[in-house]
Structure formats: C-alpha cells, structure tokens
Amino acid sequence: MIDDVLKPIHGGTDSGPPPRFDFSTNANALGPDPHALAAIQAADPSRYPDPLYTELHQALAAHHGVSPEQIAVGGGTSELIHRLTRWRYLRGPMLILPPTFSEYARAAQPSELPLLQASSPSEFLHLLPRATLAFLCVPNNPTGEVYGFLGEAAAIAQRHPVTLVLDLAYYPLSQKPPPLPPTAWQLHSPNKAHGLTGVRAGYLVAPVDLTHLRHIAPSWVLGVHGEAMLRAVIQRPSLDWVAHTREELWGLRSALAAGLRDLGLEVRESVANFLMVRVGQATAVAQALRARGLRVRDCTSFGLPEWLRLSAQRPEAQAELLLALEEILHGQG
Numbered sequence: 533m534i535d536d537v538l539k540p541i542h543g544g545t546d547s548g549p550p551p552r553f554d555f556s557t558n559a560n561a562l563g564p565d566p567h568a569l570a571a572i573q574a575a576d577p578s579r580y581p582d583p584l585y586t587e588l589h590q591a592l593a594a595h596h597g598v599s600p601e602q603i604a605v606g607g608g609t610s611e612l613i614h615r616l617t618r619w620r621y622l623r624g625p626m627l628i629l630p631p632t633f634s635e636y637a638r639a640a641q642p643s644e645l646p647l648l649q650a651s652s653p654s655e656f657l658h659l660l661p662r663a664t665l666a667f668l669c670v671p672n673n674p675t676g677e678v679y680g681f682l683g684e685a686a687a688i689a690q691r692h693p694v695t696l697v698l699d700l701a702y703y704p705l706s707q708k709p710p711p712l713p714p715t716a717w718q719l720h721s722p723n724k725a726h727g728l729t730g731v732r733a734g735y736l737v738a739p740v741d742l743t744h745l746r747h748i749a750p751s752w753v754l755g756v757h758g759e760a761m762l763r764a765v766i767q768r769p770s771l772d773w774v775a776h777t778r779e780e781l782w783g784l785r786s787a788l789a790a791g792l793r794d795l796g797l798e799v800r801e802s803v804a805n806f807l808m809v810r811v812g813q814a815t816a817v818a819q820a821l822r823a824r825g826l827r828v829r830d831c832t833s834f835g836l837p838e839w840l841r842l843s844a845q846r847p848e849a850q851a852e853l854l855l856a857l858e859e860i861l862h863g864q865g
C-alpha cells in the first residue's frame with residue numbers, strides 16, 4: 533500500500549536528465565507570468581510569512597467577493613486535497629469520477645476514507661448522497677471533459693450532507709468555461725495558468741467558515757514566495773497576462789491536435805491547454821520520447837494505457853514532438 537502511495541503519478545520533473553521539451557505538465561508553456569515572477573523575486577526570504585496569512589486571506593476574499601473566513605491557503609491544492617480528507621467534518625466516503633486527477637484517490641488512502649468510484653456521470657449523481665466529500669475536476673485532467681451536470685450535482689449536494697469540491701486547476705485556461713454553481717467549493721491552483729508550478733501555493737474558497745480547516749494545517753505551509761505569488765495572480769497585470777496567453781495556447785493546442793491527426797492518431801482535445809492522444813503502448817512510446825529529450829505524460833496510471841497527455845507547447849517543441857512520434861510509431865526518418 534505504501535508503495536502504491538509513493539508511485540510517480542504526476543507529470544513534471546523526474547529522476548532523468550532535464551528534457552529539452554516538457555509536454556508532461558499542463559502548466560502554461562508561455563510562462564512564467566512575468567508580473568507574478570517579479571513579485572516572487574521581490575519577496576524577502578529572510579523573514580517568516582505571517583503564520584495566519586491574514587492579509588493574503590483578505591486579498592483573496594476581496595477578489596472572490598467572499599469573507600476572509602471562506603478562504604484557506606495551502607501548499608498547493610494537492611496539500612489542501614489531503615487536508616480536506618483529514619478534516620473531521622468531511623470524514624466518510626469520498627466520491628470521484630475516474631479517470632481523473634490521481635491525488636483525490638491517493639489522499640483517501642492514508643486518511644482511510646472509503647473510496648466510491650463512479651463509472652459515469654449518472655452514477656456519480658446517483659452515488660453523491662452516499663458520500664461526504666466529492667471531487668470533480670473542471671475541465672477534467674486528463675480527459676479535458678467539461679461536465680454538463682455541475683448544477684445538478686450542486687443541487688444534490690445542497691440537499692444532502694455532502695461537500696462537492698470543484699478542482700479549477702485548468703479553469704482559467706479554458707475556452708468558454710462553464711458557469712460554476714455558487715454553493716460548490718472551489719480549489720484554485722494559479723501556479724498552472726501562470727506557469728509557476730515550482731511555487732507550492734493554492735487556495736480553497738468555500739461557502740462556509742474554513743477557520744478550523746486552516747488550523748489543522750502543518751504550520752506555515754506557504755513560504756513568502758507562495759504568499760507573493762497568490763497576491764500577484766489576482767492583480768490586473770497577471771490576470772491580463774493569462775487572458776492574453778491562453779488564446780495563444782488554444783491555437784497551439786489546435787495545431788498540435790491537427791499534426792497528431794495528420795499522423796493518423798486519435799486525439800481528444802480539452803477546452804484548455806492540453807489534449808490526449810492514442811498511441812498504443814503509451815509507456816513504451818513515452819520512454820522512447822524521453823530518450824529523445826521529450827517528456828510526455830503516460831496515462832497508464834489514469835487507467836488509460838494507450839493514451840498520452842500532452843500540453844500545448846511553443847511551435848518548435850511541437851514540431852520536434854511530431855517528428856519524433858512519426859519516427860517511433862511509423863519507423864520513419
């Protein structure tokens with residue numbers, strides 16, 4: 533069980549040499565956001581952050597139009613997902629809709645929460661009243677799906693003692709993002725849209741008082757750099773930078789999808805900055821690409837052993853990936 537918990541289940545840095553191009557994380561490839569980066573670099577690492585994060589909670593609350601008690605910051609939303617599973621008010625069965633971000637199921641293990649895995653949206657809605665905590669990723673990682681039943685799920689969650697948490701990691705990079713039900717809880721991971729995944733900071737917005745959830749955190753989960761990033765990403769220059777770069781990312785994603793389809797491959801495009809492509813033996817293809825200096829996300833751990841997940845990258849990276857895939861899959865070049 534411990535081995536399972538420790539298995540690599542994310543894209544990004546591995547133990548190999550740095551790749552030339554990294555398609556394996558869904559961070560904004562046009563980043564880092566220069567405004568947020570400047571704020572991080574200006575942070576003073578010789579001092580502790582405010583352990584109560586009072587001003588940060590106030591700034592995030594003002595941005596979302598809620599009261600500061602409705603905000604909890606964490607060492608990335610991964611840490612908040614784990615913290616939620618340990619919160620005594622939410623203890624009970626956890627419901628997810630696989631394939632989806634692996635950290636929800638991983639967090640259920642050490643917290644010993646029974647895990648309910650719905651096989652379809654209708655089963656998710658059916659099982660929702662039996663859960664105490666349910667996660668939906670909007671748009672979903674890795675499939676890119678945008679669920680049309682968010683309002684219905686939120687209405688069910690209102691009628692039963694279940695907390696519906698929407699993971700919005702890629703929401704700011706989405707074309708036509710769906711409206712969000714106001715009663716659902718929201719996890720925000722701005723390090724993705726701002727291309728700053730090395731900074732471990734994210735936050736939760738909920739329609740309830742989160743003071744107690746804050747207090748069960750290990751102390752000082754955010755350092756001054758995380759604090760600086762979260763303060764910067766809600767400022768106009770950073771918001772504008774994301775709004776501008778995401779349009780470029782959608783163009784790059786479409787170009788990558790077209791190139792992959794030209795190779796005869798099946799593609800599932802998300803509404804955000806990533807897609808899935810069916811390559812057959814995903815692990816073997818991912819390893820062959822890695823040997824060529826190209827890192828991709830093998831979707832085997834999502835239960836999709838024929839698929840790779842790729843993020844939109846700059847044109848030169850995408851051209852190199854398409855060439856390498858052609859060689860590996862069709863033995864050309």
Ligand SMILES: Cc1ncc(COP(=O)(O)O)c(C=O)c1O
Nearest residue numbers: 608609610633673699701721734
């Ligand atoms: C869907 C989703 N949610 C949450 C996270 C966690 O992000 P972080 O812990 O960096 O905030 C990730 C990271 O890959 C993700 O893909």
